[in-house]
Amino acid sequence: MKNKTWLLTFSVVVLVCVVAISSVTIYVDPYMHYHKPLTNKYFYVLDNQRSQNNGIIKHFEYDAVITGTSMTETFKTSEMDKIFNCNAIKVPFSGAFFKEVNDNLELALKTHPNIKYVIRSLDRYGFLVDKDEKRDDLGDYPEYLYDDNPLNDFEYLLNRDILYNRILKMHDDKKNTGVVGITSFDDYSNWMSFYKFGRDAVLNTSIKEREFDYTVIDDEMIRGTVEQNITNLADQYPNTQFYYFLPPYSALYWKKLKENGILQRQIEIEEYALSLIVKHKNIHVFGWNRFDITDNLNNYKDNTHYGEWVNSWMLSQMKKDIGRLNESNYKNYFKELYDHYMNFDYDSLLTQTDNEDDFEVARELEKEITGNK
Incomplete structure (x- = not known):
């Protein structure tokens, strides 16, 4: 009987911890997987293209997109906004083949069908590979942030690196400096x-x-x-x-x-x-x-x-x-x-x-x- 009680208590504690950690991750959401960044509460550092671009594409307000490979990383959206009279985001995918860039553009237009302009690099090596080929030499790809399967979100919700090196750091930075906001697209990946x-x-x-x-x-x-x-x-x-x-x-x-x-x-x-x-x-x-x-x-x-x-x-x-x-x-x-x-x-x-x-x-x-x- 005592063993059953101990097991039940342990399970409840684990469940409470899982729910608590998941709730914190969902609330702060440093990769903007679930919602817009809380720029009035924290400062969001944009520094991880393949983990953060999907959230930018889904949740930001915009009518223009700059995308492509590293050939687009030093574009400034402030210049594009002025020249083209638009509100642009910049979502580069360094080293990408055409399929990865196009898949993300499809998502952008699906969620924002009134996009006026797309600026995109057609890197010359992109014409040399099969239409479905993606880079497999850029480290682990965060598929769980791109698919529609909520069951694999635990890789994000219970990620130690995200909890300690992202969320807790964002909390400490706010406490120590009071600075909130987000990296500008002029500076992002530049x-x-x-x-x-x-x-x-x-x-x-x-x-x-x-x-x-x-x-x-x-x-x-x-x-x-x-x-x-x-x-x-x-x-x-x-x-x-x-x-x-x-x-x-x-x-x-x-x-x-x-x-x-x-x-x-x-x-x-x-x-x-x-x-x-x-x-x-x-x-x-x-x-x-x-x-x-x-x-x-x-x-x-x-x-x-x-x-x-x-x-x-x-x-x-x-x-x-x-x-x-x-x-x-x-x-x-x-x-x-x-x-x-x-x-x-x-x-x-x-x-x-x-x-x-x-x-x-x-x-x-x-x-x-x-x-x-």
């Missing part, structure tokens, strides 16, 4: 302050890049990827304007493709993909052969990642409809791109001036954006 730019930074940066098997990529595979993850959603929401862009990677990106003998094939793949995209009237796809930008390593921290001033410039270009690719000019865009990087003097990069002030090129580009040359 890595600008952590890196140097220019020739030395780029040439001394070693990035482990995934290698792709170009021999298995055919038109059917490309078409499946484009239709499922790029064009179908635009067709479903004809009143939404989709601003897609091919990221302006640096000359060193193209150098590697040329050395590996795949530059021409990469261009052919992108050209075929664009032939399927440009005919959709509410898709505004952009590509810029601005070699004064892409050949200047002062705009980059590595082979592909450009400074936030390039993001500002791209927003301005998109609003002005400069660099838009359509059925009449996209082939010329790719021919010019191919000719330039097949014949480019890559040794000239080694003797480029490395600006001491990283923002020197930003100020020059700002003159173009504002028209104050």
